[in-house]
Amino acid sequence: MTDRRFRIVICRGPECGDRRGSAVLHEAFRSALEANKAREHAELAWQSCFGRCTQGPNVLVREIVTPEPGGFTGGGFATLPGPRGLTALYNRIDESRAGPLVVQHILGGQIVREFIERPAPTGIGVVDPVASRTKDTLK
Numbered sequence: 001m002t003d004r005r006f007r008i009v010i011c012r013g014p015e016c017g018d019r020r021g022s023a024v025l026h027e028a029f030r031s032a033l034e035a036n037k038a039r040e041h042a043e044l045a046w047q048s049c050f051g052r053c054t055q056g057p058n059v060l061v062r063e064i065v066t067p068e069p070g071g072f073t074g075g076g077f078a079t080l081p082g083p084r085g086l087t088a089l090y091n092r093i094d095e096s097r098a099g100p101l102v103v104q105h106i107l108g109g110q111i112v113r114e115f116i117e118r119p120a121p122t123g124i125g126v127v128d129p130v131a132s133r134t135k136d137t138l139k
Contacts, residue, residue: 004086006042006106009060013049016056021094022046025057028098033106035099042106055091055117061105062087090115 008029012022026044033039050058063085088111090101097115104112 004041004106004109005064006086007045007060007062007064008042008101008106009045009047009062011048011050011056011058012046013053013056015049016053016058020057022057024095025059025093025098028095029059029102032098032102036102036107038102038106042102050089052089052091052119054120057093059090059093059101060087061090061101086111088112088116091117 010022010026010029012018016022026046029044033042033044047060050056050060052058065085086105086109088105090097090112093101093115101112101115104110
């Protein structure tokens with residue numbers, strides 16, 4: 001059993017969350033945490049939108065990382081990112097995937113890569129920092 005703590009954030013946006021059963025998904029995660037005796041290792045939360053509606057419902061599993069004393073963790077869009085820990089945004093999650101995510105990610109400490117999709121090429125606001133550079137800036 002892991003000593004890590006996680007936050008499981010389920011999309012509740014009107015397009016991919018509510019229309020595709022986010023309330024049922026929330027209950028499936030709650031049940032999976034109870035069944036695997038992992039409740040003390042994770043908390044459930046809602047997010048209004050992850051901006052990946054075509055790939056939803058989306059579920060973010062983020063490790064809760066305690067910063068080092070005196071360390072800077074950031075905290076907003078205009079700050080440097082802090083420690084991220086074991087974090088993944090999972091796509092097209094349904095009830096059948098809640099149990100495996102709890103066992104593998106929360107308890108096993110492994111990202112479940114087969115539940116992750118790349119952002120759609122026409123995604124709003126998705127920028128590949130390497131592809132967006134010109135040849136001159138890569139020198």
